[in-house]
Amino acid sequence: MAGEKDPFQRPVTRRGALIGLLSAGTVTALAGIAAAASRGSVTPLGGAVPPEPGNAGAGAWSWTEPLPGLDPTPTMRPTTRPTMRPTPPTPGREPDAPRGARGLARGGRSDGQQIIRLENVHRGSSGWKIRLPADDRREQIKAYASATSVDLGERIDFHVSVNPAQEFRIRVYRLGWYGGLGGRLMTSSPVLRGTTQRPPATDPVTGMVSCDWTRSWSLVIPKTWVSGLYLAVCTNEKGFQHAVPFVVRDDAHPGEVLVVLPFTTYQAYNPYPLDNRDGKSLYYGFTPGGVQAATLRSRAVSFDRPYADSGLPNHFDKDVAFIQWAEREGYDVTYATSVDLHAGRVSPRRHRVLVFPGHDEYWSTQMRRVVEEARHDGTHQVWLCANNMYWRVRFEPNAHGVEDRVMVCYKDMTDPVYHAGGPTVLWRTVDQPEQSVLGAQYVAIVGRPAPLVASGTDHWFWAGTKVREGQRFPRLVGVEADAIQSRYQLPAAVEHVSLSASPFYDPAGRRRMQNTSLYQAPSGAWVFVAGTFHWPLALSKPGWVEPRIQQATENLFRKLLAK
Structure with missing residues (x-):
């Protein structure tokens, strides 16, 4: 790194953390409570959280990297929070109550709502947005996590490869409202010495692409963190970045609203490595000439591999949009993944509403049984996209025996393995x-x-x-x-x-x-x-x-x- 500017020490200018989120009195009160509640909540590994590269501060933000599945949106740099709801108040609603204080005055559901409201009072960050994405041809930096979700107090491992071998750092963000910035820096790894790990392997029968990389960094989730969708943003010496999404659950807090994020569908669409040669998803592979071909798709996908290019899954922006709105509104939300639904790690009966915010197409028999039972028990359901619960899938362990790290979907009746869930075909x-x-x-x-x-x-x-x-x-x-x-x-x-x-x-x-x-x-x-x-x-x-x-x-x- 001699003679080169260290990307881990870029200067950053921060401005006020709140943009019209709460009234001044409410901000003062909540900020004091939040400071007390979160004292000691973030213990960075390797010392204090370093400055973030490219953080625009709380007064300016932009969608600098278009998210998958959508045409780029014009850059917007508001000096104040955008006007989101100019409609007249509805009957029975406090017309002048600031959003950040509304739930605290309602009573009844205030405890769970305060968790989300107090969390979103913290200083926001735009550092979770990928500004210089790695690609799958040069693989400047790539990573995957050991699990799609972990409970508070549990450990999650990150497996990282850099090309060429060089140092890198991981910054972990929680996604939410945070005054419009959409995320909060929670902790950071020390500067880590990276290696170029072995190439991914392709299963000769199913075409499944998987990696078997050594662990690069581990994080034990502090019990003071709040359940949510998190991004581990990995940055190498040259500034190239790759994101690893994961969910932090809070199994001790039921939450009125359980947000289930579609990690099964994320993986089904994942074509890693997107190199026009070796990559495969449940939709296509590549011919020797580098042309996408549905006949060369895989019949199984592994969670032991990075997501393609930037690491942001297909249609990830839909989930982010809902999360920002829900946390801005202060709903008592807690989070899980579709894999958790399959594995029985969450019980919908503990929640009043299940929300499926994004494209949620791939469903196992166990997943479907859970939501059917939830409906029978009176649990409401909100599905905010389309083409949900379309393909039936089954899960298998990986080569090391870790359960639910492989998702199988032949998409026809030729699935050679008998399974109680039936063939992996369309539900209809x-x-x-x-x-x-x-x-x-x-x-x-x-x-x-x-x-x-x-x-x-x-x-x-x-x-x-x-x-x-x-x-x-x-x-x-x-x-x-x-x-x-x-x-x-x-x-x-x-x-x-x-x-x-x-x-x-x-x-x-x-x-x-x-x-x-x-x-x-x-x-x-x-x-x-x-x-x-x-x-x-x-x-x-x-x-x-x-x-x-x-x-x-x-x-x-x-x-x-x-x-």
Whole structure:
């Protein structure tokens, strides 16, 4: 490193941590409580947390690295927090209560809400956004974690490879609202000596790509941390970065809202290494000429490998958008992954609402059984994207015997292994259509983003939005769409309403219809399906925010969380 600028010591300018989040009095009170509550909560390994490279401070931020699955959004640098909800207050709501204080005055649910509100009072950081992404051809820095989630007090290991061998550092961020910056720096590793680890191996039968790298750094999660979606951002000497997402659970705190993040679908779409040669996902592999080919896809994927290029999974921005909105609103949220749902590490019966914020396509028999039982027990469900619960999968241990590190999906009846969960095919192929649980199901890819056309606007869902029947929300129907399909089994329901009826065209030019679905099961559980990928973006992502969609989503959560 002699003669080169050390990227680990870049200067950083920080400005105020809160941008209009709370009133001045509330900020003072909460900041004092937060300081006391978090004292000693972060114990960086190797000393104090170093300055972050490129941190814009709390007064400015931008989406400098477009996230997968979406066209780049224009850079925005507000001097104050963007106006997110200019709509009039709804009846029964304190019209002038600042968002950060609202839950503290309501009573009843204040304990869980305070956890999230106090956490988000902390100084925010934009350092979690990848600014110089590594790629899978040169593999400047690549990493994966030993688990998709860990409970407070548990250890997570990071397996890192750098090319060429050089020093690197890992900074760990929690994602949330944090005054609009979207993340908070929690801890940092010391400067670590990296090596170039062995190339990934390809299974000759399934085509599965996996890595068997030595452990580079371990982190025991402090018990004072708050459950959430975390990113371990790995940076080498040259400044190249790679992100490793993982979830911190809090199994001792039930939380009213359990947010389940779709790590099974993240891995299904992961083409690592994206080098036009060796990479494979459940969708495609590469011909000798470097052309994507569906016939060369793998039949299994391993969690023992990095995510491609920057490390941010496909459609990760949808999950981030919901998390920022939910934590800004101060809901009593706790987090888990789809793998946790499969493994039985979380019990939905402890929560009032299950939220599936992103694209959640790959489901095991165990996962589906859990949500069906939850619905039967009266636990509400909110699905904020589309094409959910589409493929049936099964899990296997890795070569070292670690459970649930391999996900299998042959996508046809040729799966050679007998399994109690049945063949790894479409759920609807085995007469278990997903809409029998969800109320609507995947119908088509959206050729070009189309307006969402509101329907059933006299329903409580649209209350206070002033939305009229047939009103159009530009480009809100995007990527993939769901519809209520009468030729497939529908769920037993006390009430089932379509909240949108949106025509769009698929890539072949065929006219299709999208529906946003809401039904109430006989148990009293409500099940909502947005039926489009762009719904969570409308909640918080700059350039996509739609105040009426925010209000309608608040109406939904108010109904589901009512005592």
